[in-house]
Amino acid sequence: MTPQSQFTVIAAVRAGRAHALRGLLESMTSQPGTADPHNGLVPFGDFAQLHFARLVLLDDPTLGDIEACGRPRPQLPVYLAFLGDCDGPARDCLADIARRAAAGLSAIFEHCEGFGGAAVLPWMIAHDLPVAAGYVNWVGRTVLQIREEHALQQALLARVDRLPVTSGADAQRRRRDLIDFVRVEQAAGRLTLTAPPPTPVSWWLARIANAVLVMALGLVALPFLIVLSPFLILRLRQLERADPEICPTPDPAALLELQLIEDLDVSNQYTAFGSVKPGWFRRWLLTLVLVAIQFTCRNVFTHGYLARVQTIHFARWVFLDGKTRVLFTSNYDGGHQAYMDDFINKVAWGLNLVFSNGVGWPRTDWLITRGARREMPFKYYQRRHQLPTQVWYKAYPGLTLINMTRNARIRAGLERTRVSDRAAAAWLELL
Amino acid sequence: MSTAPAAVELDDIQGLARFAYKNHTEAVFLLLRITDSAAARAWLGRAALTDAVSREPPPRTALQVALTSEGLRALGVAAEIVGAFSAEFVEGMAGDTSRSRRLGDQGANDPSRWRWGSGERVPHAAVLLYALPGQLQGLQQSIEAQLREGFEITDRLATHMGNTEPFGFVDGISQPEVDWNRRRPVKDATQYSYLNLSCLGEYLLGYPNEYGLYTPRPLLKPDRDAQRILPRAEDAPGSCDLGRNGSYLVIRQLRQDVSGFWQALDRYARGEASAREQLASAMVGRRLDGQPLMASTSVDAPGSDAQPSLNTFDYSADPQGLRCPLGAHIRRTNPRNADLPPGGSGIASRLLRILGLNRAAREQDLVPSTRFHRLLRRGRKYGVAVTPAQALAGTGAAEDLGLHFVCLNANIQRQFEFLQSAWLMSAKFDGLRAESDPLLGNRLPLAPGVPTDRFTLPQAGGPGRSLAGLPQFVTVVGGAYFFLPGIRALRFLSGAR
Numbered sequence: 001m002t003p004q005s006q007f008t009v010i011a012a013v014r015a016g017r018a019h020a021l022r023g024l025l026e027s028m029t030s031q032p033g034t035a036d037p038h039n040g041l042v043p044f045g046d047f048a049q050l051h052f053a054r055l056v057l058l059d060d061p062t063l064g065d066i067e068a069c070g071r072p073r074p075q076l077p078v079y080l081a082f083l084g085d086c087d088g089p090a091r092d093c094l095a096d097i098a099r100r101a102a103a104g105l106s107a108i109f110e111h112c113e114g115f116g117g118a119a120v121l122p123w124m125i126a127h128d129l130p131v132a133a134g135y136v137n138w139v140g141r142t143v144l145q146i147r148e149e150h151a152l153q154q155a156l157l158a159r160v161d162r163l164p165v166t167s168g169a170d171a172q173r174r175r176r177d178l179i180d181f182v183r184v185e186q187a188a189g190r191l192t193l194t195a196p197p198p199t200p201v202s203w204w205l206a207r208i209a210n211a212v213l214v215m216a217l218g219l220v221a222l223p224f225l226i227v228l229s230p231f232l233i234l235r236l237r238q239l240e241r242a243d244p245e246i247c248p249t250p251d252p253a254a255l256l257e258l259q260l261i262e263d264l265d266v267s268n269q270y271t272a273f274g275s276v277k278p279g280w281f282r283r284w285l286l287t288l289v290l291v292a293i294q295f296t297c298r299n300v301f302t303h304g305y306l307a308r309v310q311t312i313h314f315a316r317w318v319f320l321d322g323k324t325r326v327l328f329t330s331n332y333d334g335g336h337q338a339y340m341d342d343f344i345n346k347v348a349w350g351l352n353l354v355f356s357n358g359v360g361w362p363r364t365d366w367l368i369t370r371g372a373r374r375e376m377p378f379k380y381y382q383r384r385h386q387l388p389t390q391v392w393y394k395a396y397p398g399l400t401l402i403n404m405t406r407n408a409r410i411r412a413g414l415e416r417t418r419v420s421d422r423a424a425a426a427w428l429e430l431l
Numbered sequence: 432m433s434t435a436p437a438a439v440e441l442d443d444i445q446g447l448a449r450f451a452y453k454n455h456t457e458a459v460f461l462l463l464r465i466t467d468s469a470a471a472r473a474w475l476g477r478a479a480l481t482d483a484v485s486r487e488p489p490p491r492t493a494l495q496v497a498l499t500s501e502g503l504r505a506l507g508v509a510a511e512i513v514g515a516f517s518a519e520f521v522e523g524m525a526g527d528t529s530r531s532r533r534l535g536d537q538g539a540n541d542p543s544r545w546r547w548g549s550g551e552r553v554p555h556a557a558v559l560l561y562a563l564p565g566q567l568q569g570l571q572q573s574i575e576a577q578l579r580e581g582f583e584i585t586d587r588l589a590t591h592m593g594n595t596e597p598f599g600f601v602d603g604i605s606q607p608e609v610d611w612n613r614r615r616p617v618k619d620a621t622q623y624s625y626l627n628l629s630c631l632g633e634y635l636l637g638y639p640n641e642y643g644l645y646t647p648r649p650l651l652k653p654d655r656d657a658q659r660i661l662p663r664a665e666d667a668p669g670s671c672d673l674g675r676n677g678s679y680l681v682i683r684q685l686r687q688d689v690s691g692f693w694q695a696l697d698r699y700a701r702g703e704a705s706a707r708e709q710l711a712s713a714m715v716g717r718r719l720d721g722q723p724l725m726a727s728t729s730v731d732a733p734g735s736d737a738q739p740s741l742n743t744f745d746y747s748a749d750p751q752g753l754r755c756p757l758g759a760h761i762r763r764t765n766p767r768n769a770d771l772p773p774g775g776s777g778i779a780s781r782l783l784r785i786l787g788l789n790r791a792a793r794e795q796d797l798v799p800s801t802r803f804h805r806l807l808r809r810g811r812k813y814g815v816a817v818t819p820a821q822a823l824a825g826t827g828a829a830e831d832l833g834l835h836f837v838c839l840n841a842n843i844q845r846q847f848e849f850l851q852s853a854w855l856m857s858a859k860f861d862g863l864r865a866e867s868d869p870l871l872g873n874r875l876p877l878a879p880g881v882p883t884d885r886f887t888l889p890q891a892g893g894p895g896r897s898l899a900g901l902p903q904f905v906t907v908v909g910g911a912y913f914f915l916p917g918i919r920a921l922r923f924l925s926g927a928r
Contacts, residue, residue, distance in 0.1 A: 252518060256527060307786050341799045425892035429894065
């Protein structure tokens, strides 16, 4: 199994260069916001380990909101973020991209502070920020696997006999026929089904060590948290009553700019940026919540779902500017409306846990209730904090997670040596 | 809330919100452009709108008026008031290409091809006239004479009433039961089963919706309403509620290719009549007579009035779509699910499902909860009816007939647009591979080489049956978003300066 990883290269854009950079990024797209996989700067399609990538300017129009908390508006530059989700170590992927697209990357990063003709790879590594919490829908599912299994499914769909199955023996016979068909196709080189490589031992060790460490720290911290809980809860309730709520209707032009780059594929991108509420309490609470999310994403939500949400391919939370700001990005299936619907109706509690620590979030109660359940304030809030993603790449247009999971089941059923009549029929139902 | 909610002001609500005017078999929808705003305001101020009070005998005729955002501007309504309506209404149905993409209004459905509703052809107002048999002509003549001064009548959408929609299916069976008596408690509570009783605030502005919240709408400072015409907002007693008792009215003119439909099905059925009807039923999810493919259950579906058995069912017994295909039209438009996928009622069982840790529940959790996406439908047919038999014989191929789809909702984005995009047009609804609604799909490929023009009928114990190469049966030829104001609100707007 090849584990997935993420890179998060973020650098300040040089003063006065944002406009030119925007134009350059636009030249990489084939449709508004959608990367041309063969664009001349970074031909994303050439990198077989790359699931998703994006280039986005982080120019937060809500930076002044913090004034409502009695803090001055900080003077911060616009950032350029180059984000990717890939198979294998992120550094290897960055090295590969740097090797084959050095000129294009230089042309892009030339607009950033401190690049000045530096070697691309070390510069990117120096600007690769740690992910506070990262989510991978299906740990171990590679781009190669997704593509091979999609091709397999297509071949089987075209081949399968759709007359009703008459008996268990009939189901078995049809399954065997299809297996034979796939063998012939494989032998002819028209289909490939690459066996997954062994999982790197270092990955297992790191994961176990991390889990043990987090649990140990949790156990150490727990008594303190319990002892302090009356005080912490009181503080939370005070803040929940006092924190300003900033959820005006989003600017129509900004909204339109976001919508123009959406729904060009069955999946969409989401980039949101905002400030963390000032004060130690929110900062620590957010840190703790993201540690918990990271832990569950590594150890629980690894195979197809993040709590009830089954439409997120990859997501991440990244701290910026000394933990005063948070960047959230995701790649999801379906339209924006449906995505928000899932957020409100399925995981509002989880959203509140994290994002109620952001300046202006719709008021919560007890950290998990209300907040995102307040439909329109929430929808306005998230749209207002969303940034247009200038360049977005997806390695498998037209495919959703549900499609991929089904394709994987088709392959698994194909590779099993002996199955019951029932299982053979259930396998045929997948086609 | 300790006190009982205030009674609904039926005399301030246009009747269409409460009645489908089924006995008023004659109707015409007049689309208007304002030519003289003062004269237009004067007419709107004195128009005798029909309210939602039940009367015996019912009024012989009914008059309803709705305005688009362009119409509000043309009347001279202040920009900040217009801007306080929902963004979808302000921008309009054909307002931008991304909206058209979401709604499936591309290709043959592209607004640039519409007869009305796009560009210069966006109406300012719609006047809906309903009449008991024999009463329409007189009413229409007198209203048109009144309109002459302030308006130009750009389109007259003729309609006719009938039990079936143009393809031949009994239509209009499933409707939400609107909570007119405000029985639903005003709170945000999880619903563990499908419920047809739907909060008033899902259809009328100014009342709590399914989240127990009030949908944003123009709330005005009292000094803007010096004559004190408008009601006060329930959720903001210091403000005048311009939205109260109003709704958003969506009209879409859908041209239906009845012969194309039946002839295509005949090809798939190889000319066999019963197979042809079976396929048609599978696409719709009901038989021609309205009987659903799902057996009726004990699902609580009040509001199904005279035909309880036609509306008392859900799909929980058929997660694979073996009885009613997952992509069937009525399964897409009303998936009849609850907030949480089915399972036990114990706390532990619910917690597992809330956290997504129950695999069986996850597999039945691909479709969002239905109660947030309901529509009050008020559509009418138009054109000369063609029976399935005539359609098969090739008559009526060139007929201009179809449906004036009309619906009411309080949140266009969450209700009409969501339903249209995420449920009808989506090629991935409920985990499907690549197929949009069998009736309404525009058949445009998802990407080169990824067609959506198929319909899958799952079969037990084997691969699903698949109809490929479906032609387009329904073409959008017009449409707009209107505001159907409360009666006082229209009086207020008619005084707009």
